[in-house]
Amino acid sequence: MGKVTSVSPFAPASLAKLPVIEGVAFATAEAGIRYKNRTDLLLTVLAEGTSVAGVLTQSKTASAPVLACRKHLKKGTARALVVNSGNANAFTGKKGAEAVDITVTHAADAVVCKPHEVFVASTGVIGEPLDAEKFAHLLADLAKRAEPDAFEAAARAIMTTDTFPKLAMRTALIGDVEVTINGFCKGAGMIAPDMATMLCFIFTDAAISSDALQELLAEHVQTTFNCMTVDGDTSTSDTCLMFATGAAETRGQKPVTKANSKKLQAFSEALHDLMRDLAIQVAKDGEGVSKFVTFEITGAKSWHAARTIALACANSPILKTAIAGEDPNWGRVVMAVGKSGEAADRDKLTIWFGPHCVARDGERAEEYDEKTVAAYMKNAEIVIRADVGVGKAAARVWTCDLTHEYVSINADYRS
Amino acid sequence: MGKVTSVSPFAPASLAKLPVIEGVAFATAEAGIRYKNRTDLLLTVLAEGTSVAGVLTQSKTASAPVLACRKHLKKGTARALVVNSGNANAFTGKKGAEAVDITVTHAADAVVCKPHEVFVASTGVIGEPLDAEKFAHLLADLAKRAEPDAFEAAARAIMTTDTFPKLAMRTALIGDVEVTINGFCKGAGMIAPDMATMLCFIFTDAAISSDALQELLAEHVQTTFNCMTVDGDTSTSDTCLMFATGAAETRGQKPVTKANSKKLQAFSEALHDLMRDLAIQVAKDGEGVSKFVTFEITGAKSWHAARTIALACANSPILKTAIAGEDPNWGRVVMAVGKSGEAADRDKLTIWFGPHCVARDGERAEEYDEKTVAAYMKNAEIVIRADVGVGKAAARVWTCDLTHEYVSINADYRS
Structure with missing residues (x-):
């Protein structure tokens, strides 16, 4: 097995x-919600006129904060974001909605805005009532001392079992005005021990309407966060929100209201790049990770089909454990391609482990050499490619291996 | 963690x-295909006029023997079954089909029948060419010394990482004639270390047409083998074949040609019971098993929806590891129900661990007591029930927990 340390080897x-970013503090x-001696409450104050977009979990048992975000997103503007770690406020019945209401009311008072301009996210234990009274009174003070230069502190406050904070920034030109995009996120398993959630918050000073922002965000989530998996377990609380303060308008950026505007091309590419960066950071901090693994599927009928096949590989316990064991067990890739349900031509299937072709045209490659490929498996970062021989579409998925450490984190957590 | 021994605690x-069974030998x-000092080749000789039915893997990378069975099933009669362990003959290109041809030819010569009356199955390594010449010449001798009273020896010859052979028998009346159904199967993971396959072979002396047999088998596979999972990894070689010799006709049983005939009701129930018994035995021999787990979903919109939700629970790494850790982490059941994609009313969701209600109407049950439920989790057999509150349909799925031992078996296998 690759060496597993308590902090991800990819930190x-x-x-x-x-x-x-002007307009973000x-x-x-x-607040002592669950953790001791660490921050667990974040207030973000946003400038007036900030537009907002969001993509939320598809779970049928979504948390109370997710339901509130879904409602508030319809209005398209944001002034505050409150995030707590230590308790997911998920599956908490009426009490859950009440806790959200208390939080929203206090935050709206603190930053002087309408309730629908407050966004909330919670991460931590599922099913445990969240006592918002414990921390809502702190929001007024937080609003007073909010400061712009605090992205790292913000990223740390929302961590659960993450072993490092996940931060990324990019710049892009809109017209001839440079704008900035900053983002941070958390996540170590789709569910961390006893916990839930992948949370991501992205900020820009660009002036972009919420409709256009929503279109860009939804598009890029597909090929970034939705192409990343640790254990295939979708959380009740997955939340990705993006805020655009519009401050760049004072530097001459003309507001953009259409996602397909040519003016947004560089911005869109930078946003995608930033989101991919963050998604890869999550996979690299996957619970018990010893290997970072990329699955690339080519020759599929559609991007959706290629992604489904890649995810079948990336979520296969038997394939992930083989990778942890540094075993070039490509028969398990054949299995995962076959079980995905998507079209694949068994007799044209070609598989590579890194630069080494291990199978070609439906059988073991003639040049396959167990020792060479076994040596490749010693690497910390593994790329497995498969061409399924039925079309021209491709997709890429990022994941980590499945180790003893994963079982320990999740099985022995309370003992 | 529950204690894991090298032999399943449920053996x-x-x-x-x-x-x-008259007409089955x-x-x-x-044959030394891969294993040393153990049987790895089985020939079953079936009486003339034996009807046959089969359900095979849906994998897009199905093995060569699976493709041959699919073809031969169209003719509806069987005289021989050849099974080898140690090599799955999957993803072996043209050589795979050739190995099947050699096997079929030798078996047809040995028992004097048509090639389409020979059925084949292989289990073991994927992607390694199978040299049928190594064992095909043995079939003539095997045909000569085949004997009826050898079910256990047959079950042992097809094992891979199974820690015990899986056998079951039932009897039923068709009219006033008692008929017997015997079955055996193998499987420990959907893929055992470096291996593939769940194989099941069922024999009866009843006189039933292949069409009727096919209908019964396909129906019962849905609620038995298709409701059982170890790791969610579908093999390239899953094969369930059923043979009816018709010998009971000599004792006065009138042949039945329609699956929905009232005469087959008791037989159908006995067959379902036997298949469920075998499916449970597979889950109880799951790789690294320390707990046998049943998920019962009620209140769903359809049986398919209920089964999908139950499988989402049974295949969730994070939930299976919690069970291994004897942690009553019911928040992970909420997560799994939510991620299944099937309709569920979060605010009506009710969950029981054994007799203990842990959540009711969308939040933690008032009577929930961590210690009581933690004590229940010490049991070797765990039943988790969830009512999803949107309908009247129910389904049940059997599985095992996910332990360190599973990772060791699959990661460290070659090292």
Whole structure:
């Protein structure tokens, strides 16, 4: 097995330093919701006129904050974001909605805005009532001391079992005005021990309407966060929100209201790049990770088919454990392609482990050499490609291996 | 973690002794296909006029023997079944089809029948060419020494990582004639280490047409083998074949040609019971098993929806590891129900661990007591029920937990 340490072997040596975005300020607190001696409450204050977009979990047992975000997104503007870690406020019945109401009311008072301009997210234990009274009174003070240069502190306050904060920034030109996009997210399993949620918050000073922002965000989520998996377990609380303050307008950026505007092309590419960066960071902090694994499927009938096949590989326990064991067990790739339900031509299937072709045209490649491929499996980052021989579409999915450490984190957590 | 031993804790103290079925005889051999010092080749000789039915893997990368069975099933009669363990003959290109041809030709010569009356199944490594010349010449001798009273030997010859052979028998009346149904199967993971396949072979002396047999088998597979999972990984080689010799006709049983005939009601129930018994035995021998787990979903819109929800629970790594850790982490049941994609009313969801209601009407049950439910989790057999509150349909799925031992078996297998 690859070596597993308590901190992900892929934790960056130094964290990205995110620049200030005009109109975005953060404050965090130790509210003691579940954790001791660490921040677990984040208030983000957003400038007036900030537009907002969001993509939320498809779970049929979505959390109370998710339902509130879904409602507030319809109005398209945001002034505040409140996030707590330590409790997901999911499956908490009427009490859950009440806790959201209390939080929203206090935040709206603190930043002086309408309730629908407050967005909320919670991450942590499922099913445990969240006592918002414990922290809602802190929001007024947080609003007073919010400061722009605090992305890292914000990213740390929303962590659960993450072993490092996940931050990324990009810049892009809209017309001839440079705008900035900053983002941070959390997630280590789709469910961390006893916990739930992948949360992601993205901020830009660009002036873009909420409709256009929504279209861009929804499009890029498909090929970034929706192409990343740790264990295939969708959380009750997955939330990806994006806020555009429009501050760049004061520097001459003309507001954009259509996602397909040519003016947004560079911005859209930068946003995609940032979201992919964050998605890869989540896979690289997957619970118990010892290997970061990319599955690339080509020759499929559609992108959706290619992604389904890639996810069948990336979520297969038997294939993920083989990778943890540094075993080039490509028969398990054949199995996963076959079980995906998508069209694949068994007799044209070709598989590569890194640069090494292991199977070609439906059988073991003549040049296959067990030792060579076994040596490749010692790498920390593994790329497995398969061409399924029925079309021209391709997709890529990022994941990690399945290790003893994953079982320990999730089985022995309370013992 | 529950204690994991090298032999499943659910291995029966003594094996079922299956009675002889007229017209069915077995012989096994040590062909040295992969294993040393154990049988790995089975020839079953069937009486003339034996009807046959089969349900095969839906994998898009199905093995060569599966493709041959699919073709031969169209003719509806069987005289021989050849099974080898140690090599799945899957993803072996043209060589795979050639190996099947060699096997079929030798078996047809040995028992004097048409090629389409020979059925084949292989289990073991995927992608490794199977050299049929190594064992095909043994079939003539096996045909000569085949004997009826050898079900256990037959079950042992097809094992891979199974820790015990899986056998079951039932009797039923058709009219006033008692007929017997015997079955055996193998499977420990959907893929055992480096291996593939769930194989099941069922024999009866009843006189039933292949069409009627096919209908019964296909129906019962849905609620038995298709409601059982170890790791969610569908093999390239899953094969369930049923043979009816018709010998009971000599004892006065009138042949039945329609599956919905009232005369077959008791037989159909006995067959379902036997298949369920075998499916449960497979889950109880799941790789690394320490707990046998039943998920019962009620209140769903349809049986299919209920089964999908139950499988989402049974295949969730995060839930299976919690069970291994004896942690009553019912929030993970909420997650799995939510991610299934099937209709569920979050605010009516009710969950029981054994006799203990842990959540009711969308939130933690008032009587929930962590200690009581934690004590229940110490049991070797766990039943988790969830009512999803949107309908009247129910389904039940059997599985095992996900343990360190599972990771070891599948990760460290070659090291």
